[in-house]
Amino acid sequence: MKRINRENYLSILKNFKDQQIIKVLTGIRRCGKSTLLEMFGDYLKENGVEEKQIISINFENADYEELQDRKKLYEYIKARLVIGKKTYVFLDEIQNVPEFEKTVDSLFINKDVDLYITGSNAYLLSSELATLLTGRYIETKMLPLSFKEYMLAFEDKTDISRKFRDYLRYSSFPQAVELYKVNPENINMFLDGIYNTVLFKDVMQRKGITDKNVLERVTKYLYDNIGNRTSMKSISDNIEGIEKNSSYNTISNYVDSLIDSYLVFKANRYDIKGKEFLKTQEKYYAVDIGLRYYMLGQGSGRDMGHILENVVYLELLRRGYEVYIGKYDDLEVDFVAKKPENTIYYQVALTTRGEGKEDNKILNRELTPLKKINDNYPKYILTLDDDLDADFDGIKKINVLDWLLEERDSSY
Numbered sequence: 001m002k003r004i005n006r007e008n009y010l011s012i013l014k015n016f017k018d019q020q021i022i023k024v025l026t027g028i029r030r031c032g033k034s035t036l037l038e039m040f041g042d043y044l045k046e047n048g049v050e051e052k053q054i055i056s057i058n059f060e061n062a063d064y065e066e067l068q069d070r071k072k073l074y075e076y077i078k079a080r081l082v083i084g085k086k087t088y089v090f091l092d093e094i095q096n097v098p099e100f101e102k103t104v105d106s107l108f109i110n111k112d113v114d115l116y117i118t119g120s121n122a123y124l125l126s127s128e129l130a131t132l133l134t135g136r137y138i139e140t141k142m143l144p145l146s147f148k149e150y151m152l153a154f155e156d157k158t159d160i161s162r163k164f165r166d167y168l169r170y171s172s173f174p175q176a177v178e179l180y181k182v183n184p185e186n187i188n189m190f191l192d193g194i195y196n197t198v199l200f201k202d203v204m205q206r207k208g209i210t211d212k213n214v215l216e217r218v219t220k221y222l223y224d225n226i227g228n229r230t231s232m233k234s235i236s237d238n239i240e241g242i243e244k245n246s247s248y249n250t251i252s253n254y255v256d257s258l259i260d261s262y263l264v265f266k267a268n269r270y271d272i273k274g275k276e277f278l279k280t281q282e283k284y285y286a287v288d289i290g291l292r293y294y295m296l297g298q299g300s301g302r303d304m305g306h307i308l309e310n311v312v313y314l315e316l317l318r319r320g321y322e323v324y325i326g327k328y329d330d331l332e333v334d335f336v337a338k339k340p341e342n343t344i345y346y347q348v349a350l351t352t353r354g355e356g357k358e359d360n361k362i363l364n365r366e367l368t369p370l371k372k373i374n375d376n377y378p379k380y381i382l383t384l385d386d387d388l389d390a391d392f393d394g395i396k397k398i399n400v401l402d403w404l405l406e407e408r409d410s411s412y
Contacts, residue, residue: 004145004152004174006036008318012140013040018086018114022104022133024125025118027142028262028287029202030194032174033118034058036142037090040116044088053082055089059096068096070103081112088114095119101132108136121202122260144172144288146318147311147404153177160401168307171290191294195263202261209257214239218254222264222284223292227306229281255284263287267313270324270336272373283325285310308400309334309348312382315404316346331369343377345370351385352397363392370395 009025013036016023025033041054055077057064067073081087089107094100094117107113117124125139150167151157170180170187173194179186199215209215217239222230232251258264265285269278286292289307292300301307316323316337326333326345335346347370352363370379371393382400390397 002153002178003035003039004032004149004177006032006039006142006149009036009140009142010039010043012138013116014043016138017044020111020136022108022137023116024137024139025116025142026122026124026139026262027118027120028144028194029120029198030173030175031142031144031262031287033120033142034092035174037092037116037118041088041090049086049088050082052080053085053087055080055087056092057090058092060093068098070097070099073097073100074103074106077107081110084112086112086114089116091115091117093118093120095121095124105132108133120198120262121206122262123206141317143314143318145174145177146172146315147401148406150177151405153181160405164401164404168289168311169293169301171294172288173290176290187290188294191291195291195294198261198263203257203263206260207253207257209254215254215257218251219258219263220295222255222258223286223295224300226285226292226303227283227309230284231281263291265313265317267323267325267335269327272326272328272333272336277324278327285313287314305348305350308350308382308384311404312346312348312400326369328369328372331372333369333373343375345373345377345379347381348400349381349383351383352381353385367392367395 009032013023025036027033037056041056044054045051057067057073059068067076077089091097091100091104094104097103104115104117107115119125147164147167150172151160151163154163166180170176170184171191173190176187176190179190199212199219203209203215204212218235221235221239232248232255235255236251255264255266259266263286265287267283267285269281269283270276271278289310292307313323313335316335319337321337321339321344324336324338326336333345334348337344337346347366349362349366352366354360354362366381370381373379379395380403381395381397382403383397384400385397386399389399
């Protein structure tokens with residue numbers, strides 16, 4: 001299978017190579033964490049590291065089942081350390097090892113060990129581990145392929161609009177791209193495997209949830225309502241099989257479990273005018289639109305406005321932003337993207353064009369909340385319109401595919 005260059009993630013590992021800090025990769029199963037470690041291993045060998053200096057263990061592989069005992073794991077690694085040289089230790093899907101944090105801590109204190117661990121559940125950085133390793137790790141959150149990475153899989157770079165539709169329909173998981181080239185009909189079987197493994201291993205087993213039917217209904221409800229304001233009450237009120245009097249805590253536990261497994265992402269709301277974070281009416285987004293098609297069927301593609309919003313949300317996460325839903329009085333800004341040194345505001349719309357008397361109505365609807373924001377941070381409208389970029393008193397309208405492919409100023 002052709003390996004797609006994930007340079008954004010790979011550069012992080014390169015930058016922290018040999019530093020006395022644990023490199024943690026988290027993300028949904030099959031998003032590319034194991035392949036990234038393979039790529040990094042190749043990079044090490046290309047730069048003078050010997051094969052024996054790399055210890056790589058994938059705990060999803062039955063060959064390493066006996067090493068799921070943390071003491072045996074430690075002795076196995078200790079016996080293979082290269083004396084007098086740096087040994088690079090890759091522990092893939094480490095959450096399968098009970099009390100793995102004790103082994104990680106023991107390895108960390110060895111100055112000749114450079115440690116990299118991955119996990120498919122937020123449990124990896126639960127309070128216990130985070131407390132144990134405070135200040136001693138950096139976390140890189142991996143997602144499936146960006147559209148720019150997806151395009152790297154194809155030699156033919158033409159017909160970008162069609163490729164974008166296929167990117168949405170046939171999934172952004174790396175292996176799905178290879179399946180697409182052979183037979184797109186096989187992709188649903190692949191996605192079914194991911195979905196059921198995540199639901200069973202990373203949600204039900206990890207959290208002790210026994211009612212799979214209700215869990216699936218909650219998942220489908222969130223996937224069906226991407227980009228809509230959602231509350232625990234609205235979930236309870238709209239899903240068959242959940243008692244109407246189910247406690248807030250029960251529904252919240254289901255949702256938190258889906259977030260911890262990286263199937264779902266939550267965007268909280270931010271009051272731009274009052275400069276405060278709000279605790280109600282958050283929005284949820286899917287990790288992969290192809291997975292949403294698999295779960296909800298072909299009809300789910302009609303909601304293209306929210307699908308595009310979902311894509312932009314994930315891309316902002318990839319670019320290292322904290323992302324919120326903006327509120328200004330009674331108006332909404334789709335995304336407030338924050339970094340310590342910068343804030344950017346985004347509106348996302350399929351088009352800002354109307355017909356006849358409606359010609360400027362959609363455009364004005366998108367511009368109005370941005371115009372009310374009284375600061376000097378950049379403001380953008382992202383659309384699928386193919387006309388030239390426009391500027392409305394400093395608010396820039398740009399084509400979302402250009403933005404996704406980063407064919408223009410990197411500040412976008």
